[in-house]
Amino acid sequence: MGAMSPTLAADEAWPAALIAAAEAPLTAGTDRYMRAAAHAVAAAALHELGEHRGGAAGARVLALAGGGHNGADTLLAAAALARRGCAVSAALATDHPLPGALHRARAAGVRIADSPREAVGGFLEAGGDLVLDGLTGIGASGGLRPRAAALIAPLLDRTAGSAAGARAGGRPFRVLAVDLPSGTGVDDGTLPGPVLPADRTVTFTCLKAALCLPPACRLAGRVEVVDLGLPVPQGPPIVVRPTRSRPALPSPGPEDHKYTRGVVGLWAGSESYPGAGLLAASGAARAGAGMVRLHAPRRVEDLVLAARPEVVPAPGRCQAAVLGPGTDPADAPRAVELRTVLSACLGEGAALRAGAPAVIDAGALPLLADLVARGGRCGPQHLLTPHAGEAAAVLSALAGAGRPDWDRTRVESDPGRAALRLSELTGATVLLKGSPTLIASPGRPLCSVPAGPGWAGTAGSGDVLAGILGALLAGAAVAWEEGDRAPGAHEVVPVAAAAVRLHSRAGRLASAQGGLSAPIVAMDIADAVPRAWAALLAGS
Ligand SMILES: NC(=O)C1=CN([C@@H]2O[C@H](COP(=O)(O)OP(=O)(O)OC[C@H]3O[C@@H](n4cnc5c(N)ncnc54)[C@H](OP(=O)(O)O)[C@@H]3O)[C@@H](O)[C@H]2O)[C@@H](O)CC1
Ligand SMILES: Nc1ncnc2c1ncn2[C@@H]1O[C@H](COP(=O)(O)OP(=O)(O)O)[C@@H](O)[C@H]1O
Numbered sequence: 001m002g003a004m005s006p007t008l009a010a011d012e013a014w015p016a017a018l019i020a021a022a023e024a025p026l027t028a029g030t031d032r033y034m035r036a037a038a039h040a041v042a043a044a045a046l047h048e049l050g051e052h053r054g055g056a057a058g059a060r061v062l063a064l065a066g067g068g069h070n071g072a073d074t075l076l077a078a079a080a081l082a083r084r085g086c087a088v089s090a091a092l093a094t095d096h097p098l099p100g101a102l103h104r105a106r107a108a109g110v111r112i113a114d115s116p117r118e119a120v121g122g123f124l125e126a127g128g129d130l131v132l133d134g135l136t137g138i139g140a141s142g143g144l145r146p147r148a149a150a151l152i153a154p155l156l157d158r159t160a161g162s163a164a165g166a167r168a169g170g171r172p173f174r175v176l177a178v179d180l181p182s183g184t185g186v187d188d189g190t191l192p193g194p195v196l197p198a199d200r201t202v203t204f205t206c207l208k209a210a211l212c213l214p215p216a217c218r219l220a221g222r223v224e225v226v227d228l229g230l231p232v233p234q235g236p237p238i239v240v241r242p243t244r245s246r247p248a249l250p251s252p253g254p255e256d257h258k259y260t261r262g263v264v265g266l267w268a269g270s271e272s273y274p275g276a277g278l279l280a281a282s283g284a285a286r287a288g289a290g291m292v293r294l295h296a297p298r299r300v301e302d303l304v305l306a307a308r309p310e311v312v313p314a315p316g317r318c319q320a321a322v323l324g325p326g327t328d329p330a331d332a333p334r335a336v337e338l339r340t341v342l343s344a345c346l347g348e349g350a351a352l353r354a355g356a357p358a359v360i361d362a363g364a365l366p367l368l369a370d371l372v373a374r375g376g377r378c379g380p381q382h383l384l385t386p387h388a389g390e391a392a393a394v395l396s397a398l399a400g401a402g403r404p405d406w407d408r409t410r411v412e413s414d415p416g417r418a419a420l421r422l423s424e425l426t427g428a429t430v431l432l433k434g435s436p437t438l439i440a441s442p443g444r445p446l447c448s449v450p451a452g453p454g455w456a457g458t459a460g461s462g463d464v465l466a467g468i469l470g471a472l473l474a475g476a477a478v479a480w481e482e483g484d485r486a487p488g489a490h491e492v493v494p495v496a497a498a499a500v501r502l503h504s505r506a507g508r509l510a511s512a513q514g515g516l517s518a519p520i521v522a523m524d525i526a527d528a529v530p531r532a533w534a535a536l537l538a539g540s
Contacts, residue, residue, distance in 0.1 A: 002296065005231040005232065005249070006231070006232045007205065007228070007229050007230060007232060008206070008225065008227040008232065009205070009206040009207070009225070010206075010207070011207065011240060011241050011242060011244055012207060012233075012237035012239070012240050012241070013207040013211065013212050013238055013239040013240075013241070014115075014206055014233040014237050014238060014518035015187045015188045015209070015238055016139070016208070017186055018235070019205065019206065019233055020138060020139070021233065022141070022230070022231050022233040023205070023230040023231065025204030025362075026230055027069075027230070027414055031101075031274070031492040033230055034069060034072050035076060036229065037073040037076075037077075037178075037226070038075075038076030038077040038079075038080060038230075039077075039080065039205055039248045040202050040204075040224075040226040041074070041077035042080035044200060044202045044224065045077065045081055045130060045132065045176050046081070048199065048200060049061075049086070049130055051265050052129055052130070052173075053502050054500075056081065056085060057084070057086075058084070058085065058086070059085075059129045060085070060089075060126055060129050060130075060232065061078065061081050061086045061087070061088040061089070061129065061132065062088075062090075062091060062119065062121075062123040062127070062128055063075060063077070063078035063088060063089070063090040063091070063105075063132040064090075064092045064093065064135050064137070064148075064151050064182075065090055065093065065094075065134045066094055066097075066134065066182070067093070067094030067095075067097055067202075068098075068136065068137060069098065069137065070135070070136055070137030070138075070139065070178055071092070071093075071098070071499060072098040072101035073101075073134060073178050074090075074132050074178050075097065075102055075110070075134070076104060076136065077117070077132060077134075077178070078108075078132060079104045079107070079110055080108070082108040082110045083108050083109075087110070088110045088111065089110070089113055089122070089123060089322055090110050090111065090112050090119070090412070091113050091116035091117070091120055091151050092112065092113075092116055093151055094147075101243045105248050111216070114521075115417060116151055116279040116351075117154075117280065119154065120151055121154060123173075124169075128173050129173055130173060130175075130176060131155060131173060131175045131196070132178060132404060133152075133176065133177040133178060133181060133198060134178040135148045135151070135152075135176065135183070136148065136182040136210060137180060137182075138186055140182065142193075143183055143193020143194070144153075144182060144193050144194060144195075145453075147182070148182065148260070148429075149193060149194055149456075152182075152194060152196040154168065155173075155175075155196055156196060157370075158172065163485055165382045167223075169425060174199045174200075175197065175198045175199050175200075175221075176199065176201070177196075177198035177200070177202075177220065178201075178202060179202070179203050180201060180216075180220065181195050181196060181197065181201060181216070181219050183195040183196075184219065186210050187208075187209045187238065188210075188213065188416055188417065189209050189210050189212065189213025189214060189217055189414075190215070190216065190412065190413060190414050191215050191219075195216070195219050196219075196386065198219060198221040199221040199222070200221045200222045201220040201221055201223045202226055203223060203224070203226070204228050204230070205224050205226075205228055205230050206225065206233070206237075206504075207223070207239070208415030209239050209416070211223050212415060212446075212448040213435060213438070213448060214412075215412070217436065217448070218435070224424075226509070236456060237445050239447070239448055240445050240447050240448070240449070240496050241447075241449070242449065242452060242501065244445065246496035246537070247494070247497065247536050248331040248472075248476075248498040249297070249472075249502075249533060249536065249537060250288065250472075250476075251290075257290070258291050259290055259291075259478075260478055261288060261289065261290030261475055261478070262289060262290050262319045262473075262474030262476075262477060262478050263289065263290055263291045263293060263316070263317060263318040263319055263474055264284045264289045264292045264293065264318060264321075264322055264467070265293050265295065265320070265321045265322070265352070266281055266292055266294050266295065266311075266322045266339055266467070266470065267296070267322065267337070267341060267465070268280040268281070268296060268323075268325040268326055268327065268463070269296045269297070269300030269303075269304070269325070269327070270296075270297060270300065270324060270326055270334065271297060271299055271324075272327065272328045273328065274299055274300045274303050275460060276326020276327075276345045276362075277294065277296045277301075277303065277304050277465040278303055278304045278307055278308065278523075279310050279460045279463035279467065279523065279526065280326070280464065280467040280470070281294060281467060282308060282354040282464065282467060282523060282526035282527075283464035283465065283470075283471070283529070284322065284387070284461065284468065285311065285467070285468045285471075286467075286526050286529035286530060286534075287310055287471035287472060287499070287502060287529050287533075288471050288472075288475065289467075289471035289475075290475075291310075292308075292310070292311045292312065293311075293312050293316055294311050294312065294313045294314075297327075301313045313337045318356075319346060319357065319473075319475075319477035319478055320356065320357040320358060320470050320473040320474035320477050321341055321352060321356060321357070322359040322361065322466050322467060322469070323338055323341060323342060323359065323360055323361065323364035324338065324362040324363040324466075325361050325363075325418055325462070325466045326362065326363070327362065327363030327364065328363065329363055329366060335367065338364055338367055339367050342360065342364060343376070344356065345357075345358040345382060346376045346377065347471050353481070355379060355486050356381075357381040357382065357383075357473045357474070357476075357487075358381070358382050359383045359385060359466050359470050361385045361527045362390070362462070362463075362466075362509045364475055365384065365386055366393065366397070367424070368394070368428075369393070369397035371426065372398060372426050373397060377426070377427045378426045379430035380428070380429045380441050380442055380487065380489035381429070381477070381487050381492055382427075383429050383430075383473065383492070384426065384429070384430045385433060385466055385494055386422075386432060386433065387462065388406045388408050388411040388412045388415065388432070388434060389411075389432075391406070391411050391415075391419070391422055391432055392406045392407050392408045392410065392418075392424075395411070395418060395421060395422055398422075398426070411432075414440060414536065415434065416440075416446055417436055418432060419432040419438045419446065420440045423442060424441065424442070427442060428441075429441040429489065429492050429496055431480060431496055433462060433465070435450075435457065436448045436449055436450050436451050436456070437449045437533055439493055439496050439497060441489035441493050443489055444490065444493050447496075447497050449501055449504065450524075452504040452505065452506070452508045452511065453507060454505025454517075455512065455518070455519050456503075456507030456508075456520065456525060458520065458521060459522065460521070461507070461525060463522065464503065464525045465499065465500070468499045468502055469496065469499040469527070471499075472495050472498055473492075474489070476492075476495045498536075501536060502529055502532050502533060502536065503529075503532075505535055506525045506529045506532035507520065507525050507527075508527035508532075509531050510524035510528040
């Protein structure tokens with residue numbers, strides 16, 4: 001291991017097996033790293049107790065510990081809290097805890113319960129303050145085994161919502177997860193069984209997929225990545241979660257003009273959903289498109305031009321197409337028009353430059369599924385933007401007769417796999433929208449982009465995103481056109497991620513009212529894009 005090996009990756013996740021293999025040469029035969037992990041957990045616990053009850057002295061803490069190193073971290077953290085004056089009980093889910101850690105916990109005054117289940121009951125009856133969840137870490141597989149699950153069951157009863165939809169709020173105690181919430185699918189973010197939602201997770205060295213991918217990541221609370229001095233695994237991560245890096249936003253210079261900034265061709269809106277045309281046009285215009293050319297029925301044109309006189313309702317060259325926001329599948333002539341443009345983007349026909357970048361949204365997704373089922377193939381420059389229901393429909397359409405079907409519930413319970421599968425089947429870059437939005441592109445790690453506040457999940461919000469994507473894609477496509485080449489996934493994903501980050505940040509800024517979050521409408525998100533742009537460029 002070279003001296004320069006990084007020891008912290010706060011935005012990237014590797015599979016558990018690679019993490020374990022990278023750290024094994026250093027951790028064998030020493031408890032130095034577990035002590036460092038325990039120190040970080042205890043510090044976070046003291047912070048939680050400070051917020052929750054004003055201090056640690058006399059606080060009631062319950063440590064749930066399993067038989068692996070994660071349980072040992074937790075017992076050592078419990079010992080540290082006992083030394084700070086907390087009343088700490090440990091409920092063990094194993095007959096074989098790591099002996100050194102158990103001994104130290106006992107010596108520090110941690111009460112090791114003879115009946116772990118009674119210890120949990122006692123914690124609840126006494127109005128306990130903080131649970132340390134150290135049942136399992138990266139060494140776990142499958143859902144929690146019965147003995148561990150029995151320890152969290154009474155705590156879950158005090159947690160708002162069902163097990164799958166549970167959230168940390170609305171209960172009288174805080175939960176701090178060690179490395180990751182026990183029982184989550186470590187490498188895929190699924191929920192194979194019950195999980196105690198955390199208010200906060202202290203994780204070590206790098207992120208874990210369970211902390212980036214829904215539904216598991218929604219149960220992790222605030223995530224903190226701690227540097228223990230252990231090496232980050234070599235090779236590409238499985239998930240990246242871009243929150244710190246500067247996003248791929250263009251910065252036009254004096255030599256630029258509207259055409260070098262990129263023209264968006266927008267096929268959006270219908271008699272039934274006219275507003276989608278305006279929202280998508282606003283997203284594109286606000287996100288720096290040099291020009292937006294609108295292709296829409298007269299009613300939509302009138303609506304858009306009344307609010308956005310800069311939009312051009314005439315055909316002409318464009319660098320990226322946005323197809324489908326608010327288009328009506330029942331409008332047959334319009335479907336033919338969309339299909340022609342879509343076919344050209346896939347390289348079959350002359351309506352648009354062959355292989356032209358495109359955002360394929362809402363009403364255009366079933367048309368795309370049909371084209372791919374007939375042998376068409378997308379490239380990474382084609383961005384599919386389904387929500388879970390639309391992803392299920394496209395996956396089902398492509399699965400073929402007699403193959404196991406995807407439905408919305410299956411997509412929602414394993415969105416990472418759904419996004420990867422959809423990208424594999426189509427060749428496209430897939431943005432599976434939600435909180436967070438997942439981006440899958442051929443040969444790339446999954447990218448998980450945190451969402452704005454829940455208020456951003458409002459009608460038309462996806463139309464605004466489609467417009468923002470179109471603007472950034474058109475801007476990037478100017479260079480791809482000049483080079484007369486199709487871009488690789490490594491060039492497209494940063495553009496897509498930047499657009500989602502802009503949308504999320506705009507949602508957050510629009511919703512912010514005096515430190516709290518208030519309702520917004522989709523147009524508020526479009527209007528806040530310039531502020532979001534500046535905030536992201538400033539690195540704030
Ligand atoms: N090594 C070090 O110095 C450092 C390690 N670090 C920490 O160690 C963690 C990794 O430790 P680990 O490899 O021991 O695995 P861990 O996650 O504790 O779980 C294994 C235990 O759980 C059990 N178990 C398995 N599946 C289960 C299930 N479904 N339901 C219930 N139980 C299940 C399994 O039982 P078994 O299969 O052996 O019977 C075994 O007892 C890592 O996440 C980080 O926190 C850091 O402190 C850095 C320094
Ligand atoms: N809970 C949530 N928190 C934040 N953003 C969300 C949430 N749910 C959905 N979103 C975002 O809202 C948008 C909804 O898109 P979509 O379902 O296509 O809406 P529409 O078709 O009405 O425009 C997506 O960008 C999605 O990521």
